[in-house]
Amino acid sequence: xxxxxxxxxxxxxxxxxxxxxxxxxxxxxxxxxxxxxxxxxxxxxxxxxxxxxxxxxxxxxxxxxxxxxxxxxxxxxxxxxxxxxxxxxxxxxxxxxxxxxxxxxxxxxxxxxxxxxxxxxxxxxxxxxxxxxxxxxxxxxxxxxxxxxxxxxxxxxxxxxxxxxxxxxxxxxxxxxxxx
Amino acid sequence: xxxxxxxxxxxxxxxxxxxxxxxxxxxxxxxxxxxxxxxxxxxxxxxxxxxxxxxxxxxxxxxxxxxxxxxxxxxxxxxxxxxxxxxxxxxxxxxxxxxxxxxxxxxxxxxxxxxxxxxxxxxxxxxxxxxxxxxxxxxxxxxxxxxxxxxxxxxxxxxxxxxxxxxxxxxxxxxxxxxx
DNA sequence: CACTTAAAGCGGTGGTCTTTGCCTTAAGGG
DNA sequence: CCCTTAAGGCAAAGACCACCGCTTTAAGTG
Numbered sequence: 001x002x003x004x005x006x007x008x009x010x011x012x013x014x015x016x017x018x019x020x021x022x023x024x025x026x027x028x029x030x031x032x033x034x035x036x037x038x039x040x041x042x043x044x045x046x047x048x049x050x051x052x053x054x055x056x057x058x059x060x061x062x063x064x065x066x067x068x069x070x071x072x073x074x075x076x077x078x079x080x081x082x083x084x085x086x087x088x089x090x091x092x093x094x095x096x097x098x099x100x101x102x103x104x105x106x107x108x109x110x111x112x113x114x115x116x117x118x119x120x121x122x123x124x125x126x127x128x129x130x131x132x133x134x135x136x137x138x139x140x141x142x143x144x145x146x147x148x149x150x151x152x153x154x155x156x157x158x159x160x161x162x163x164x165x166x167x168x169x170x171x172x173x174x175x176x177x178x179x180x
Numbered sequence: 181x182x183x184x185x186x187x188x189x190x191x192x193x194x195x196x197x198x199x200x201x202x203x204x205x206x207x208x209x210x211x212x213x214x215x216x217x218x219x220x221x222x223x224x225x226x227x228x229x230x231x232x233x234x235x236x237x238x239x240x241x242x243x244x245x246x247x248x249x250x251x252x253x254x255x256x257x258x259x260x261x262x263x264x265x266x267x268x269x270x271x272x273x274x275x276x277x278x279x280x281x282x283x284x285x286x287x288x289x290x291x292x293x294x295x296x297x298x299x300x301x302x303x304x305x306x307x308x309x310x311x312x313x314x315x316x317x318x319x320x321x322x323x324x325x326x327x328x329x330x331x332x333x334x335x336x337x338x339x340x341x342x343x344x345x346x347x348x349x350x351x352x353x354x355x356x357x358x359x360x
Numbered sequence: 361c362a363c364t365t366a367a368a369g370c371g372g373t374g375g376t377c378t379t380t381g382c383c384t385t386a387a388g389g390g
Numbered sequence: 391c392c393c394t395t396a397a398g399g400c401a402a403a404g405a406c407c408a409c410c411g412c413t414t415t416a417a418g419t420g
Contacts (some may be wrong), residue, residue: 139344143324215399218378
């Protein structure tokens with residue numbers, strides 16, 4: 001049943017939007033009783049958070065040992081994670097809903113994305129390399145990705161994500177990546 | 181009455197959050213009848229969008245003629261606009277709500293912020309200067325500001341906004357701005 | 361087989377939002 | 391002065407959500 005409910009949440013989020021994801025609606029779609037969903041999760045926000053948490057733990061790119069390549073991989077993975085159906089909708093779900101849970105949801109979301117990028121940075125630092133700070137990576141790579149996906153800026157593809165990382169390592173790669 | 185309703189919306193957004201801004205609540209706070217609000221605006225999302233649109237037309241920084249200074253002014257203004265009470269809440273309101281109005285709200289939001297930065301770029305281009313593309317400004321200045329405000333990253337102040345613009349013009353200014 | 365217990369279904373209740381029809385009010389024009 | 395009309399207030403009706411107590415099912419155990 002948990003799988004049925006989770007699938008119903010994913011379907012509803014990308015069909016009618018995260019704000020319309022109400023427990024009765026999810027229960028109808030999943031073919032279960034609303035009260036059962038209320039018992040297990042309590043609120044729609046908790047249900048969305050559960051699905052979002054479950055989602056991101058599924059897979060994560062492994063590190064190869066080259067900082068730039070690893071950052072590119074993580075950036076591309078982050079972009080595809082945001083771009084897949086319902087991806088940014090879950091981000092919106094964590095950003096938007098109830099005031100009480102908002103800070104917690106935002107912190108969790110930021111922690112997840114930070115951890116993903118911190119891993120290759122730490123690995124490179126252990127190898128003795130000079131690495132940019134996490135804040136810099138967030139500003140120069142993650143923020144543009146989120147911004148562009150949220151606002152549906154065209155041309156936000158894998159090549160663009162790699163270009164953002166390339167810019168982090170110097171001016172090379174700017175010309176051919178449409179970033180000028 | 182329109183002013184009363186708009187003020188009630190602004191108050192409610194910064195008091196209880198944009199998601200709790202419901203038409204009956206606004207009507208109660210404004211001292212008007214809910215059905216009147218339903219007649220004029222129809223939905224809470226439309227009401228929020230109306231208030232957001234009305235808000236941004238109030239003021240905008242004028243240009244001085246120096247590209248870097250102008251971009252800094254616009255960046256600082258954008259940051260303070262996002263940071264003021266309810267600022268990012270209105271952004272969220274446009275990002276999050278109903279699927280039908282979402283694209284329109286996002287396009288309007290992006291158009292507004294783009295126009296604000298496009299103005300000094302155009303002015304500088306008319307003066308014959310070499311100017312960065314709007315996309316580059318969005319990626320390097322606007323996106324980090326939005327990202328940091330949404331996620332409440334500490335240290336996102338006026339100095340940081342100026343540092344983002346400084347980075348656009350070269351490596352100078354990086355050292356002292358906490359961006360490294 | 362009987363018992364225990366956790367999980368899910370069922371119905372009802374209260375509360376809020378949303379819609380609708382009708383009435384009142386006030387401003388503008390003949 | 392009277393008429394027209396648009397805007398707002400009023401109240402009732404419908405719909406939906408959230409919550410609660412109770413029952414039923416099913417799995418696990420001695």
